[in-house]
Every structure is written in C-alpha cells, then in structure tokens.
Amino acid sequence: MQETISDAELIREIARKDNEAFKTFMARYQERVYRTVCRFTGDAEISRDLVQDIFVKIYRAAGSYSPDAEIFTWLYRITVNHCINFLQHQKRDPLYKAEGTGNQGHAPVIASEIAITHQSTLEKDDRARLVRRALDCLPERQKIAITLLRFEDLSYREIAGVLGCSVAAVESLIFRGMETLKKILPAELKE
Numbered sequence: 007m008q009e010t011i012s013d014a015e016l017i018r019e020i021a022r023k024d025n026e027a028f029k030t031f032m033a034r035y036q037e038r039v040y041r042t043v044c045r046f047t048g049d050a051e052i053s054r055d056l057v058q059d060i061f062v063k064i065y066r067a068a069g070s071y072s073p074d075a076e077i078f079t080w081l082y083r084i085t086v087n088h089c090i091n092f093l094q095h096q097k098r099d100p101l102y103k104a105e106g107t108g109n110q111g112h113a114p115v116i117a118s119e120i121a122i123t124h125q126s127t128l129e130k131d132d133r134a135r136l137v138r139r140a141l142d143c144l145p146e147r148q149k150i151a152i153t154l155l156r157f158e159d160l161s162y163r164e165i166a167g168v169l170g171c172s173v174a175a176v177e178s179l180i181f182r183g184m185e186t187l188k189k190i191l192p193a194e195l196k197e
Contacts, residue, residue: 013077020068032061038158039085045153046089048138060088079167082160086150086168093146140190148183151176 011019011030019027039060043053063084071080141149147169154160154168165176 014073017068017071017077020065021071028061028065031064035081036061039081042082042085042153042158043089045138045157046086046093052092056088056092060085063088076164076167079164082154082158082164082168083170086154090146090150136191140187143190144183144186148179148186151179152183152187155180 011027013031013034016027016031016034020031036057040053040057043056043060044050047053047056064081067084071077141152144152150169151165154165155162160168162173162176162180166173169176169179
C-alpha cells in the first residue's frame with residue numbers, strides 16, 4: 007500500500023477489511039497512540055497491550071467512521087475512551103487496589119516525595135513520575151484535557167472534538183486542572 011494514500015482512503019479500505027491498508031494506518035499512528043496510552047497508564051507493557059486492543063477496535067469500527075469527522079479526532083476519541091475504560095476497570099479491581107497503584111491518595115504521596123527529592127535538581131525520571139502522579143490526582147476530564155494539550159500538542163478545538171464538548175469547556179477544564187497542579191507540584195516543576 008502506498009504511503010501517500012490519505013487517512014480517509016485508508017479507513018475506507020480498512021472498512022472493506024483490507025489488511026494492507028490497516029497495516030499502513032497502524033504504522034502511521036501506532037507510535038503516537040502508544041505515547042498517548044503511556045501518558046494514561048504510566049506502564050509500557052500495559053500500554054502495548056492496550057494499543058493492540060485499540061487498533062482492533064479501529065479495525066472493527068472503520069465501517070462506522072463518518073467522513074465529516076476528522077480521522078485524527080476519531081482515532082483519539084477511541085484511544086482516550088479505551089484508556090478511560092481500562093483505568094475505571096482497574097479502580098474496581100481488588101488486586102489493583104491492594105497493590106496501591108490506583109489514582110486515589112496520591113497527594114500525600116507527592117508531598118512526601120517532594121520532601122525527599124527537594125534537592126538542588128530533580129532527575130528527569132523523578133520529574134516525570136511526580137508530574138504523572140499529580141495528573142492522576144485530577145478529575146478524569148481535566149487529566150485528559152491537559153494530557154492532550156501538553157503532551158500530545160492537540161489544539162483546544164481538537165481536544166473539544168475528542169472530549170465531545172465545547173472549546174470553552176476545554177478552556178475551563180485546562181484552567182481548573184492547571185490551578186490544581188500548581189498547588190500540588192513543587193516549585194521546580196512549575197518552571
């Protein structure tokens with residue numbers, strides 16, 4: 007399959023169960039979807055599994071794609087919804103709660119980690135971990151909006167498309183989320 011074929015044409019071909027079109031589409035977007043999923047899960051192995059599930063959903067849903075929607079928005083909506091469903095399932099899983107990996111109660115953990123790591127400089131991994139944990143403290147839609155804005159470089163309009171809300175609602179979600187993050191994160195990470 008040619009690499010110059012448009013995304014819309016690839017989706018039409020995928021809807022006809024063209025495996026080559028699917029491989030091309032997957033090659034085009036797999037890494038970006040993987041990065042997005044990693045931002046939600048924080049776990050490379052889990053993220054790889056979820057990416058496979060997401061592309062299976064895309065393969066199955068290609069026939070329901072509406073040409074008036076942007077493919078990018080459609081793809082991100084499937085990705086984000088799958089991540090949300092996964093994380094909600096994890097919160098209900100007793101083993102997940104027993105391991106202490108749920109999103110509840112991160113604020114006290116962050117405060118203690120800040121005291122430990124509040125040295126002259128934070129290592130890159132420590133910074134990423136602290137930011138991830140702080141994001142996990144946010145309500146789901148705020149976390150999604152900030153993740154898509156800061157880490158995926160989506161515009162407010164694109165985020166609104168993914169979340170199915172207005173641009174004004176996205177602005178509000180991001181503002182409230184950033185205000186909360188300012189209270190949680192140490193000064194070094196706010197720069």
